[in-house]
Amino acid sequence: MFERVLIANRGEIACRVIRTCRRLGIHTVAVYSEADKDAQHVRLADEAWPIGGPRPADSYLRGDAILDAAKRSGAQAIHPGYGFLSENTAFARACAEAGIAFIGPRPESIDAMGSKAQAKALMEKHDVPLVPGYHGENQEADFLAAQAAKTGFPLMIKAAAGGGGKGMRIVRGAAEFADALASAQREAASSFGDTRVILERYVEHPRHIEFQVFGDTHGRVIHLNERECSAQRRYQKVLEETPSPFLTPERRKAMGEAAVAAAKAVDYVGAGTVEFIVAQDGEFFFMEMNTRLQVEHPVTELTLGLDLVEWQLRVAAGEPLPLDQEQVRAHGHAIEVRLYAEDPDQNFLPGSGKLQTLRLPPPSPHVRLDGGVVEGDTVTIFYDPMIAKLIVYDATRAQALQRLREALAACEIAGPKSNVGFLERLARHPAVVEGRIDTGYLDRHLDEFLAGAAAPADRLLFAAATAALLHDERGTDAAASDPYSPWAKADAWRIGHAGKRIVALAWREQRHEIEAHGHDGDYRLRHGDAACDVRGARHDGEVLSARFDGEALRVPLRADALRVLLHDADGQRYNLARAAAFAWESKDAAGGNQVIAPMPGRIVLVKARPGDTVEQGQELLVMEAMKMELALKAPRAGTIDSVSATQGEFVEADAVLVRFADA
Known part of the structure; x- marks a missing residue:
């Protein structure tokens, strides 16, 4: 086994690899850009080396700088994580030439699968099912248009190099083809430095099911079951799970055998993923092979009780695979979602900025968190805005979905906007709960997953105001030098009349004023024409319990001087900002000029x-x-x-x- 490993990546995957290395007693070496000098992977590693400017092209994509850091630090191997140089043939070869092990497949395997066109040609020779289309060398626009007409519409344009949904466009008619081709080629050039594309017949309402494969240097290849990734938005995976609710044992066996055949066709070593398009009738077609670890690998780990990074390290060190195919036994159900700094209500616009608040559910046998940031860190503009991966596990799919809903409800992110509310609606949507989602469902029905403009109900506002009042009273009493002084109380008492306080809460730029009389958990509240008597209110920081007009309720919520976070009975998240009681400045809508x-x-x-x-x-x-x-x-x-x-x-x-x- 290696003694010193350099991780040529950043963020959550770098932290993930470091944790496994530490458990195995391996000294870890991190690399970092100028933007990441204070990042968590730098702090977690045993040592870290600077490699350049903040942009990936100036740092994490500089193979020469990374190899130099590996040589100077004495690293025996390099783990590339995913993205950046993980599927770069030239870098894998450079590692071999430098006498440093590349923890990944052989350069020839990356080459063979790095081009979708070449991969399809190879799969065709090994009888792996393919979608009809064109994957040749002629990239002239007129020729591609003719091939598109021959393939038939609807069809998919895909970047021949790379993956991750980049350079992909659906075309439903010949009139749309030229603009879609130009757009796909621009994105492909920007993402992969390669404008080549392939064309495929577009399978309507397909499912996306991938198989985790693993090979060793002794010629053995096995699969570690499937992951379904059909919940996608613009070809970006949103929810991943295993086992697939769609597969029968017969389909799983056939697809697993095809995945192993695909890996054997390129003499595969290490972790890889064979991805399939699956039609509604169960017919499946090879889509591509990712020659690296996937972002969603934790769901496989939880159901099999394995550490795939440890497998990568052992295989790269020359050890045989720890299991034979018949020894792979899955238990339970696992689901993963990705917490992003993005605004779903603004077309999922990526966000950046300081994470002023980052509260996540505590890890447990049912909840796993893989993250690369902590509260106070900054999500920068230079990299993917993922905050953390949230993975849940339980005996059945229904139980795992409930674990997911509970875990998401415990998340609180302030600073850049996040997709937590969107994920909560996703986890409750009937198409997801019933397991009938396809890769285009989210894009076709996106409005069903967005928050809408529904204002919080009066009962919800009364609960939020109660928690805010208790917070303010507790804070003032704690700060007082004399706890028995009447002047230290925050109950709004005044000589000659009953005290009145105003709790102002803002929701989507709408101001809600709640008038409050009373103190210490007993209040008379009014919001417009609605009124409520609150008695016996107590808040332990996570849950408010009180009698609202005589009805005892338990309301999970958090409250502080800046906001109140709570959910309604349907699971809708409300993050209510605390506003000044007697001042309100509405946000000027962006001018139309x-x-x-x-x-x-x-x-x-x-x-x-x-x-x-x-x-x-x-x-x-x-x-x-x-x-x-x-x-x-x-x-x-x-x-x-x-x-x-x-x-x-x-x-x-x-x-x-x-x-x-x-x-």
Whole structure:
């Protein structure tokens, strides 16, 4: 076994690898960019080396700098994690030439599967089922259009290199093909430095089911069962689980055998994932092979009781696989979701900024958290905005879903906006609960998963106000130098009349004022025309218990000087901001006379010119930020006065890109 391992990655996967190495007694070496000098993976590793600037191209994608750090630190092996250099053939070869073990497959295997086109040609030779389409070398636009017509619509355009949903477009008719091809090629060039694409017949309402495979240097290859990843938005996985609720034992056996055949076709060593498209009738087709560990590998670990990173280390050190195929036994059900700094109500716009509050459920046999940040850390603009992976486990799928709902309800994130509320709605949606979701369901029914504009009910506001009052009273009493002084009390008592306090709570820029009389858990509350008597209220920091108009209720919630977080009976999350009692400034809606950059990023396409007359919602620019393309659209119909952005330019957040002439 290795004594010193360098982790050529960052964030949660670097922390994940470090934990396994530490358990095995392996000295860990981290690398970091300027933006990550205070990151958690740097703090967790036994030592850490700087490798360049904040952008990936200046640091985590610099194989030369990483190899130099490995040599100088005495590392015997490099674990690439996932993303960055994990599927880079040149880097894997450079490691071998430097005498440093690459904890991953052989360069030839990466090469064979790194191109979707080459991979499909190889799978065709080994009788692995393929979707009809084109995966040849001719990339002329007219030729591709002809091949598209031959394949038939609807079809999928896919970047030939890479994965992760980048460079993928669905085309439903010939008239859409040229624009979709150009867009896919731009994204492919930006993400992978390769504009080549393949075409595939688009399978309507497919499921996405992948098989974890593992090979060793002794010629053995096995699979470790499947993961279903059908819950996707714009080809990005949102919820992953095992076992698949769709597979029968017969289908699982056939797909597992096909996955092993695919891995054997490239003499595979280490951890890999063979991904399949599965039609509603159960017919399955090879999609691609990821020659690395997957983000969703923890669900496999929980159901099998294994550590796949340990397997990677042992296989890379020349040891045989610990199990034979017939020894692989799964128990229970596991589900993973990813907590992101993003705003689902603004088209999932990635966020950045300091994590002012980060409260997650405590780890247990039923709850696992893989994260790369802690409270007080900053989510930067340079990398993927994932905060943590939340993985739950229980005996059955229904029980695991309930564990997931409970764990999500315990999450609180303040600073950048997060997708926690979206994930809570996902975990309760009938299509997910009943296991009938397909890869396009979320995109077709996205409005069913978004919060909507429903204001909190009066009973919910009364519970929130009660918790806020108890918090304020407790805080003032604790701070008083004389706990018996009447002047230290926060009960609003006044000479000559009953004291009145106002608790102001803001929800989606709507202000709610609750008038309160009373103190110490007994209150008379009013919100508009609604009133409520609260008696015997107690709050232990996590749960409020009280009698509301004589009805005893238990309400899980958290309250502090800045906000109150609670859920209604349907599981809808409400994060109510504490507002000043006697002052209110409404947020000025962004004027309709300009288009601003929602975050720092690079302008990849400018479609607007001064003097153009445009319609509301018309696409004016396309910018690339945080590994995704964002379409910036006209806020209203009108005439363009000026365009301040140029193609290829990097712009800062809130920069004015387009101005409209006065209406």
